[in-house]
Each structure stands twice: as C-alpha cells, then as structure tokens.
Amino acid sequence: MRIERELMRGAGPVAVLKLLQRGEMYGYEMVETLSEQTKGVLGMGQSTLYPMLYNLQAKGLITSRRRQADSGRQRRYYALTKKGSKRLASETKQWQALVGAMGALGIVAGREHGASVAKATPA
Amino acid sequence: MRDIVRGRLSGRTDVKRLVAAAELPSPLASIVLEVARRSRLWRLERADVADELIAHFVDGLSAGSSPQALADAFGPARQAARLIRRAKRRNRPLLWKAWVRSVQAVGLVVGLVVVIYIVAAIRLFTGRPVLAHDYLADLNAAALAVPQTQRAWPMYRTALVALGEIPKEIDLRVRPADSDWDEVAEFVATHAEALDLVRQAAARPGLGYIVGFVMDEADLALWPEMERYVHDRNVEMEMAKAGLMGLLLPHMAQLRKLGQLLALDAHRAVALGDGALAAADIEASLGLAEHVREAPFLINELSSLRVIGGALTTVGEILAEHPEIFTDSQLHALAHRLAAVHGGRIQLRLDGEKLVFQDWVQRLYTDDGQGDGHLTAQGLRSLAYVGWMEGDSSDVPPSRVGPLAPALGLVMAGRREMTEESSRLFALAEAESAKPLWEQDLFKIDRNVEQHKGSFIHMARYLPIALLMPAFAKAGRSPQMLIQQRDAMLVAIGLELYRRLNGAWPQSLEMLVPELLPAVPADRFDGRPLRYRLVDGTPLLYSIGADRDDDGGRPPLDARGRLAPKLGARVVEDPTKAADGDWILWPPVLEPVGGSGSPGRAGG
Structure with a gap:
C-alpha cells in the first residue's frame, strides 16, 4: 500500500530521522x-x-x-544532528499521540498495529 | 600544474563525464543527466547531485534491480529536478541568500516604481484640462463696460501718435533747475495740442483698452512694428500657450510717458504763470493714473502709483518754488482730489494676478467638478513654455514634456491644494500690504514664496507658485509709500494755506487741525505724527524713514558722501541696515538728473 503524498510529507522526514538515529546511512x-521495515508502506522514490x-x-x-562504503565505493552518508535528535523526540511524541487518538476512534487497530510497527522498527 | 588542477576540477564538476564514467544503462544515465540539467544548480551542486544519483543507481543494479525497475522507482525526473533545486538552494550560504533577497527587494522596488510611473504617465497623458471660465473676459470687464464714445484710449493714442517718438536728447526726468530744461520745455510747448488731448482723455470715465493676445489694428498707427500681432494667427496661438502671461500690455509704458509729459507741462505752465494749466496738468495726471489701473494687474497698479507719485512730486516742487501760482480754491480742489486718489483707498490690488493664477489652474489640471483635479501633460507643456519665456537659455520653446513629467504629476500639489495655497499667499500679501510700514513684514510673504523654491521637492510640489507668483516685498510697500507722499502733500497744501491766512508758518502741525487738515497724518514708519520743524523760518516735513530713527530731518548720504534723499525711503529687511537719515517729504531735496543731490529750500 502506498501512502498519500500529503501524509507522506509528514511521515517521511520523521521516518528518515528515525532511521538515522541508528547511525550514518x-x-x-x-x-x-524503509521499504523493508515498513513493508513498502513508507517506500519512497x-x-x-x-x-x-x-x-x-x-x-x-x-x-x-x-566517505567510502563497505562496498569500497564512495557514498554520501547522512547522520542525525543534535537538533535532529530533539526534533525526532518531539515528533515521535506527536505521532504517538496521533496514533493513540486514531486508536481511540477505532481508525487504527491500536495495540496490534502499534505492535507490528514496533516489531518492524528496531529500537 | 595549473592545467592538471583545472582538469581535475572540471572533471569533478562535469556531469556528462561522471555519468559516462559510471557506465550506467541508458535510461538511468538519461535520468541523471536530465535531473542535473533541469535543476539549473551551480556546477558543483549539479555534480554532487549526479554523483549521489549515480551511486544510488549503481547500488540498485548491484542489488539485482533491473534498470527499468530503478527508473520506474525513481519517479518523474522533472519533478525530482524541481524539488532538488529547491532543497539544494536552501543549503546555499547565508551571504548568497542575503544577496538574492536584496536583488529580489530591489527588483520589487523597481517593479513598483515602474508600475507607479506607468499609472502616473497614463493619468498625466489622458487627463485633459477644461477651460471652463473666460478669465480674459473678467480682466477686460472694466474696459468693456466703458461705452465706445467715452473711452479715453483712442484719444491717448491720437495724442501719442502726434507726439511721435521722443528724441533721445529729451530727458523726461529733468526739472526747471536743470541745464537741459529749455530744450525739454520747448519740446513740450511744441506739442501743446497733443497734451491738451491728453488732458481731455484723462477726464473721461474709463480707458477702454481691451487687453488680449492680438492687437487692435488701429493701434498699429502707434506701434507699426507690431503688425504681426494683428494678422498672424500663429503668434496669437503661441502667446496663448502661456495662458494670460502672454497678454500684450504695450500701452502701459506709453501712458507712463504721458504722465511724465504732463508733469513737465505743469512746470512749463508755472514758468508761464499759468496756475490753472498747471493744476489741470496735475488733475490730468491723477485721471491718467486711474486709467492706467483699468486692467487689475499688479503692473498696472504699480504704474498707476508711479504716475500719482510723479504728480505728487510735481505738486511738492511747485509748492516749494512757486506756491503763489495756485489760488486758494485751486489748492483746496487739489487737496480734495489728492485725498480721493484710488477712491481714497490706496492699497495693493492683486485681482489680476489672482485671475491669471486661476486661469493657470484650469489650464494645468483636470476638473473633477468638486474643485479638485490632477496635473495634465497639456498643462505642463504650457508651464514649461512660461519657464522658457522667463529666461530658459534655449532658443526654441519646449514642444513636449520630459520623461520626468509623470513623476512631477505625482509630486505636484493637486488642483485644490494649489488653489488654496495661492489664495493663502495672495490674502497674506493683501493683508500685509494694507498694514502701515511700522506693522508690515512683506518679506515674510516673499519668504513664504521662496520657501516653495527652497528644496527640489517643495519647488516641484508648488512649481506654478514658484514660477508665477510675483515678488511682493517691494510691490507691497508701494501703496504705503504713496500714502506717505500723498499725506505729506496734503500737509504741504495745508501749510501753504495757513501761511496765506496767518502770514507765517505754523509752529506745529496741530495748528492746521481741523480747519486745514482733518488730523495730523501718521508717519507710516512708526505710527507717530509726521515730523515737522521750522528751520531758519521755513518748514521741514519729514518721516523718520527706513532706518526708523529720527535724525532731525537730515537726509541720508550715499557711499560717496553725496546727498541721497531717496535712500531715506528705501526699506530693507533689517532696519538697522537701512541708510542713516530721514525721508524728507517737503520741501523736496532736489536731486538734479545725472548729478549729485543738492539741498532744496529747507532740505539741507
């Protein structure tokens, strides 16, 4: 399933920041x-x-x-800054609140959905 | 070495070489090239983007994706290029961003100015003035009201034609005491008939001279050189371009000349012992002076005051040298006539200037029917024409307005504001001029007008005022100076009548009141009674003069130490800088033509 552009515009940057929380990529x-961990939902061209x-x-x-990648090729690596970390923390809270609200309304499956995302996204 | 560095650098920034070196399959290479080209980024930025996309595709191919799958996953190259360009530009240095903002701001301002200029130009060039009112008819109202058979001008004209051109050796300023007097007296005697015609004309109720842009054909007998002003329509149209500023007033100088000839004839009559003729000449001068001010222009008013001043001087001179020439009744009649000049109210009249300015306003502006309007190109052309008339160095008049005209249209005051400001200045001049000299500050008005020339913006805002408003300081004083002279002559006549009645001069002017004088006139310089003394048994009547201090009746001296009686009345902005001395009113301090002043009977 592909996400609508407007939703992706909000979710994409948080997803990228979250990926980079683990380290340079x-x-x-x-x-x-992104494609693997979100089963293509947040896959982006x-x-x-x-x-x-x-x-x-x-x-x-x-x-x-x-810098040189493991493959030996030169690649441009991106990394999270301190400011990026703060932004990620703030946006994560907002998304959690949003998902909670959506769950309360029965739009998302609450725990089940949250659990699957949590499983798919390594801490 | 330099070439190597250049080669490496250009190699690093050459997108085509980067793509070629990567050996990407054709669809992917095309995407990279298209994104780089469409992004229109700096060379180094483009290379950076290309490098990253190449690496991406190389990784994809290495992971087993097909070129087509990678191309499909990439999305539209045009959209990518647009987004990448936007994002990359956000990463540019702050200095570059500031520069871009500055350029944008300047562009915005320039654009705004251009738009305003275009709107102003459209407004200026599409606006049309409406000549709704015939101000020339207003100016000629008095002349037109005089019945044809009662008009004095045809008689003056006949007299002037008979007088012909006055020979250069005849100086109309000479007096009997001067060496050239006999020659002048002979000239005047030779033209006695013409002067008789002048006296008859001066007794008529009105001048009846119609001012305009063309000349009456009958006047060509007087000014044959002005023939083109009768027949040439182009001349008429050319003159009309300057509004009422282009009006022809050639008769003014001629009438002033007649006033001088009447004064000379009065002196000749005195020499002949003919008091009645002398009185008639003075009476005619005063009638002529009323005719001169028929058109209500300031120049007419000032010329009229000048003719009256000449008549007063003649009266003073005759009373000083030959008082017996006039009978008591002639003196009484003369006193009454002098008291009645200008209807008994000698004051600055600016009616003509106001009409000319109102005419200018209707030529310059559109009319919204509510008293307001905006500047028009047509009006501006007329104004430029006046500027040219007033002394522009160019030989030909301006035919079109300059590129700054729309800006001037924005800056210049609108019709209502211009009208109000001119009315304010005219009212100020009239009010100030009506004040006695000790209260008036006419320089204030000139300062007001000068203020409109003070800065470029101010001058542009009130350009018609700066260009068309006359200087008031000197003109505004003239009525007060003439009142002083007139009052002095009334006193002089009273003194002579007192002497005849009592066999001696009075000790003070109060002794003339009320039988010979309703009241002692005020010195126009300080408001106190005119100064009067007996010097060696003869009277001396004077004003404290422009320096505003009483010097006991001593006239000023010029820089060379010669008597300069006229300096006593020469007002300057700072009274402490006026000539030291008094203004001798009567008997006159004689000042022979072309020579140094010499004391009159009691002036020294």
Whole structure:
C-alpha cells in the first residue's frame, strides 16, 4: 500500500530521522531499509528522498559527508544532528499521540498495529 | 600544474563525464543527466547531485534491480529536478541568500516604481484640462463696460501718435533747475495740442483698452512694428500657450510717458504763470493714473502709483518754488482730489494676478467638478513654455514634456491644494500690504514664496507658485509709500494755506487741525505724527524713514558722501541696515538728473 503524498510529507522526514538515529546511512540504504521495515508502506522514490534529505540538511537536522562504503565505493552518508535528535523526540511524541487518538476512534487497530510497527522498527 | 588542477576540477564538476564514467544503462544515465540539467544548480551542486544519483543507481543494479525497475522507482525526473533545486538552494550560504533577497527587494522596488510611473504617465497623458471660465473676459470687464464714445484710449493714442517718438536728447526726468530744461520745455510747448488731448482723455470715465493676445489694428498707427500681432494667427496661438502671461500690455509704458509729459507741462505752465494749466496738468495726471489701473494687474497698479507719485512730486516742487501760482480754491480742489486718489483707498490690488493664477489652474489640471483635479501633460507643456519665456537659455520653446513629467504629476500639489495655497499667499500679501510700514513684514510673504523654491521637492510640489507668483516685498510697500507722499502733500497744501491766512508758518502741525487738515497724518514708519520743524523760518516735513530713527530731518548720504534723499525711503529687511537719515517729504531735496543731490529750500 502506498501512502498519500500529503501524509507522506509528514511521515517521511520523521521516518528518515528515525532511521538515522541508528547511525550514518546513505541514500540507497535508507530507501531499502524503509521499504523493508515498513513493508513498502513508507517506500519512497529517489525523487522524493533526495530533496527531503537536502531539506533536512538545510534545516540543520541532519548532516552529510562523503566517505567510502563497505562496498569500497564512495557514498554520501547522512547522520542525525543534535537538533535532529530533539526534533525526532518531539515528533515521535506527536505521532504517538496521533496514533493513540486514531486508536481511540477505532481508525487504527491500536495495540496490534502499534505492535507490528514496533516489531518492524528496531529500537 | 595549473592545467592538471583545472582538469581535475572540471572533471569533478562535469556531469556528462561522471555519468559516462559510471557506465550506467541508458535510461538511468538519461535520468541523471536530465535531473542535473533541469535543476539549473551551480556546477558543483549539479555534480554532487549526479554523483549521489549515480551511486544510488549503481547500488540498485548491484542489488539485482533491473534498470527499468530503478527508473520506474525513481519517479518523474522533472519533478525530482524541481524539488532538488529547491532543497539544494536552501543549503546555499547565508551571504548568497542575503544577496538574492536584496536583488529580489530591489527588483520589487523597481517593479513598483515602474508600475507607479506607468499609472502616473497614463493619468498625466489622458487627463485633459477644461477651460471652463473666460478669465480674459473678467480682466477686460472694466474696459468693456466703458461705452465706445467715452473711452479715453483712442484719444491717448491720437495724442501719442502726434507726439511721435521722443528724441533721445529729451530727458523726461529733468526739472526747471536743470541745464537741459529749455530744450525739454520747448519740446513740450511744441506739442501743446497733443497734451491738451491728453488732458481731455484723462477726464473721461474709463480707458477702454481691451487687453488680449492680438492687437487692435488701429493701434498699429502707434506701434507699426507690431503688425504681426494683428494678422498672424500663429503668434496669437503661441502667446496663448502661456495662458494670460502672454497678454500684450504695450500701452502701459506709453501712458507712463504721458504722465511724465504732463508733469513737465505743469512746470512749463508755472514758468508761464499759468496756475490753472498747471493744476489741470496735475488733475490730468491723477485721471491718467486711474486709467492706467483699468486692467487689475499688479503692473498696472504699480504704474498707476508711479504716475500719482510723479504728480505728487510735481505738486511738492511747485509748492516749494512757486506756491503763489495756485489760488486758494485751486489748492483746496487739489487737496480734495489728492485725498480721493484710488477712491481714497490706496492699497495693493492683486485681482489680476489672482485671475491669471486661476486661469493657470484650469489650464494645468483636470476638473473633477468638486474643485479638485490632477496635473495634465497639456498643462505642463504650457508651464514649461512660461519657464522658457522667463529666461530658459534655449532658443526654441519646449514642444513636449520630459520623461520626468509623470513623476512631477505625482509630486505636484493637486488642483485644490494649489488653489488654496495661492489664495493663502495672495490674502497674506493683501493683508500685509494694507498694514502701515511700522506693522508690515512683506518679506515674510516673499519668504513664504521662496520657501516653495527652497528644496527640489517643495519647488516641484508648488512649481506654478514658484514660477508665477510675483515678488511682493517691494510691490507691497508701494501703496504705503504713496500714502506717505500723498499725506505729506496734503500737509504741504495745508501749510501753504495757513501761511496765506496767518502770514507765517505754523509752529506745529496741530495748528492746521481741523480747519486745514482733518488730523495730523501718521508717519507710516512708526505710527507717530509726521515730523515737522521750522528751520531758519521755513518748514521741514519729514518721516523718520527706513532706518526708523529720527535724525532731525537730515537726509541720508550715499557711499560717496553725496546727498541721497531717496535712500531715506528705501526699506530693507533689517532696519538697522537701512541708510542713516530721514525721508524728507517737503520741501523736496532736489536731486538734479545725472548729478549729485543738492539741498532744496529747507532740505539741507
């Protein structure tokens, strides 16, 4: 299932920040990980990902540097900044509140759905 | 070395070389190239984006994805390029962002100015003034009211034609004491008939001279050189461009000349022992002075005051040298006539200037029917024409308005404001001029007008006022100076009549009141009674003069130490800088033409 663009606009950056909380990642790695962990729900094309990364960088939430990947190729790695960590914490709370509210309304399956996402997203 | 560095650098920033080096399959290479090209980023930024996309596709291919699957997953290249461009620009340095904002701000301001300019230009060039009122008819109302058979001008004209051009050697300012007197007296005697015609004309109820842009054909007998003003329509149209500023007033100088000839004839009559003729000449001068002010322009008013001043001087001179020439009844009649000049109210009249300005307002502005309107290009052209008439260095008049005209249209006061400001200044000038000299500050009015020339913006806002408003300081004083002279002559006549009655001069002017004088006139410089003394048994009547202190009746001296009686009445803004001395009113301090002043009977 693909998410509507408007919803993705809100969810995409939080998802990227969450991925980078684990450590540095480069573009393709993020696309793949997002797609795998969200079963394609938050999968995004490069035409969406890279502008998003540049925007987060412009806001000072992430930073980037070129370095050699494990494959031996040069890649641009992105990492969370202190400001990005704070933003992630704040947005995570908001999303949790939102999901809770949606659950209360019976729009999302509450625990079951939350559990599956929690399972799919390593801490 | 430099080439190597350049090669490495350009290699790093050359997107095509990067793509080629990556050996990407064709659809993916196309996407990278298209995104880089469409992003229109800086060279280095484009290379950076391309590098990242190439790495992405290389990783995808390595993970087993097909080129087509990767291309499909990428999404539309055009949208990617647009989003990437926007996001990348956000990452640019602060200085660049500030520069962009500045350029945008300047662009916005320039755009705004251009829009305002265009709107102003449309407003200026589409507006049309409406000449709703015939102010020329208002100016000619008095002349037109005089019946044809009662008009004095045709008689003056006949007299002027008979007088012909006055030879250069005849100086109309000479007096019997001057060496050239005989020659002048002979000229005047030769033209006795013409002067008789002048006296008859001066007795008529009105001048009847119609002012306009064209000349009456009958006047060509007087001014044959002005023929083109009768026949040439182009001249008429050309002059009309300047509004009522282009009106022809050639008769003014001629009438003033007749006033001078009457004064000379009065002196000649005295020499002949003909008091009646001398009195008739003075009476005619006063009648002429009323005719001169038929058109209500300031120049007419000032010319009229000048003719009256000439007549008063003549009276003073005759009373000082040959008082016996006039009978008692002639003196009484003269006193009454002098008291009645200008209807007994000598004051600055600006009716003509007001009408000319109102005419200008209707030529300059549109009319919204509520007393307001905006500037028009047509009006501005007329104003530029006046500027050219007033001394622009160009040989040809301006035919179109300049590129700054729309801006001027925005800055210049609207019709209502311009009308109100001009009315304020005219009212101020009239009110100030009506005050006696000790109270008036006419320089204040000129300062008001000058204020409109003080700065470029202020001048642009009130350009018609700066250009068309006359200077008031000197003109506004003239009525007060003439009142002083007139009052002095009334006193002089009273003194002469007193002497005839009592066989001696009075000890004080109060002794003339009330039989010979209703009251002792005030000195216009301080409001106190006119100063009077007996010096060696003869009277001396004077005003404290422009320096506003009593010097005991001593006239001022000029820089060379010569008597300069006129300096006593020359008002300057700061009275402490006026010539030291008094204004001798009677008997006159004679000042021969072209020579140094010499004391009159009691002036020294």
